[in-house]
Amino acid sequence: MSCSILICDDSSMARKQLARALPQNLDAQIxxxxxxxxxxxxxxxxDGEILFLDLTMPILDGYGTLEAIxxxxxxxxxxVVSGDIQPKARxxxxxxxxxxxxxxxxxxxxxxxxxxxxxxxxLSDDPGNKANLHQSRQKKDEGVAPDSLAQQFVAKADYIDAYREITNVAIGRAADLLARLLDVFVRMPVPRVNLIEVSELQMALNYSNREEACSAICQGFIGAGIAGEALLIFHDSSYQDIARQMGYKGLIDPDTEIExxxxxxxxxxxxxxxxxxTQLDLTFSQSHPQVLGQHLSIDEILKTNTQERWKKTLAIEVGFSVEGLNIECDLLLLYTEQSVAFLNERIGYLVE
Known part of the structure; x- marks a missing residue:
């Protein structure tokens, strides 16, 4: 008797990847x-005797969906099929x-x-059955609307979705390490993707309090025609809690803050x-991390350190916060405009 399978994920690429990875001889409507x-x-x-469910999604995430079920x-x-692999999520x-x-x-x-x-x-090995299965795998997958701003610059709309998805998987590994180190639960939103003028980067950032003092570290990376910088913006109000979770004792002096x-x-x-x-099958060479500034507003940090490097940037922003503690930071991946073509070439293998 045929089974109904429902795949729930905000990423078109992720949905297609999962459907393709399912056994080819399932007697199932997908x-x-x-x-x-x-x-x-x-x-x-x-629909959906079996549900494959992502966790990080807009509107209603996987946790809320499980609670409602x-x-x-x-x-x-x-x-659950997720890039958020930290122990407390599982x-x-x-x-x-x-x-x-x-x-x-x-x-x-x-x-x-x-x-x-x-x-x-x-199903049996009857070719007709396999044809029917192929049709069922295509049912109802109409994709996710791309970010209209980025679509102006990136070759194919599906690639915007792919940028979000590969970043989501990558930051899941990062959140897992931080969660294990601090023995906490790290909240991860859906990554935000924009290709913008560098002068507009401050406006694109999703900061709730733009005047809050921050500290920032930048690390460059390059490989296979792709060049960029990873920028970590750390809320100064987070120092006390994160230092305590990491085992630091006593006053948090400037040296401890840098550490x-x-x-x-x-x-x-x-x-x-x-x-x-791992996902793009390449290797990055990384520069030594540099402190860009401490106890400054986000506008001051970005204005001083980004505007002279290049004119346009593909900016992918991910905010991290820790449940129950005052720990917040933002990780930005800033790719040069010239890197987009090389990224599209790599991502094309995943999308198509």
């Missing part, structure tokens, strides 16, 4: 949705009723084991770039 609200509607309409008594079996989704947890990108081998455990029926700043930068920037290298 459909797609882009956020938790759409998933709940589909589940209540009878539990509250409404929906009987679907949920497998623990939470299992407590909310998920049947399993898979890190992105999901491999065919891992999905085959999950499908076997869930007893999803298989904390360097430690956090090494974790987040290093892990994020490593995650990008």
């Amino acid at each position: 459909s797609f949705v882009t956020n938790g609200e759409e998933a709940l509607s589909a589940l209540e309409n009878g 539990k509250q409404r008594g929906i009987s679907s079996k949920v497998i 623990q939470r989704v299992m407590e909310l009723g998920a049947h399993g947890f898979i890190k992105k990108p999901a491999s065919a081998e891992t999905l085959a084991k999950v499908i076997e455990q869930l007893h999803v029926p298989r 904390v700043l360097m430690d956090v930068a090494n974790i987040l920037i290093g892990a994020c770039l490593k995650g990008l290298e």
Whole structure:
């Protein structure tokens, strides 16, 4: 008897990757949705005996979706597929009723084991069955609308989605390391992608309090025609809590602040770039990290350090915050305008 499978992810690339990685001989109808609200509607309409669910999504994220499934008594079996791989994320989704947890990108081998455990029926080797399966895999996946600003500069709209997705997976590795070091839960929003004039970078940043004092570290990277800088902006109000979590005792003097700043930068920037290298099959050479400024406004930091380097930048911004503690920072990946063509070439293999 045929089974219905629902794939819920805001990334078109992620949905297609997961569908392609599923076993080819499943007796299943596969459909797609882009956020938790759409998933709940589909589940209540009878689609999705098995739900593959992302965690980091707009409108309604994976945690909220799991809570609603539990509250409404929906009987679907949920497998979380996420770039957020920190221990507390895995623990939470299992407590909310998920049947399993898979890190992105999901491999065919891992999905085959999950499908076997869930007893999803298989088709025979009849070519007609395989044709029907191919049709079912395409059902309802109409994609996510691209960012209109970035679309003006990037060759294909699907690539904007791909930039978000590969960054989401990379920062998931970074958040995992930070969460393990501090024994905390790190909140991660969906990355924001813009290709803009560098002079407009300050306006593009999603800061709730633009006058708050910050400190910043920058680290350059280059490889395979791609050049850029990783910029970590650390809220000064975070020093006390993060120093305590990292085992520092006594007063937080200027030397301790620099040490904390360097430690956090090494974790987040290093892990994020490593995650990008793995997905894009390249190697970055990295410069030594530099402190750009301390106890300044975000506008002062960016105005002093970015405007003379290049005119346009592909800016990808990710905000990190720690649940229950006053720890916040932003990681920006700033690629030169000339790097976009090389990035598109690499990303093209993932998109197509």
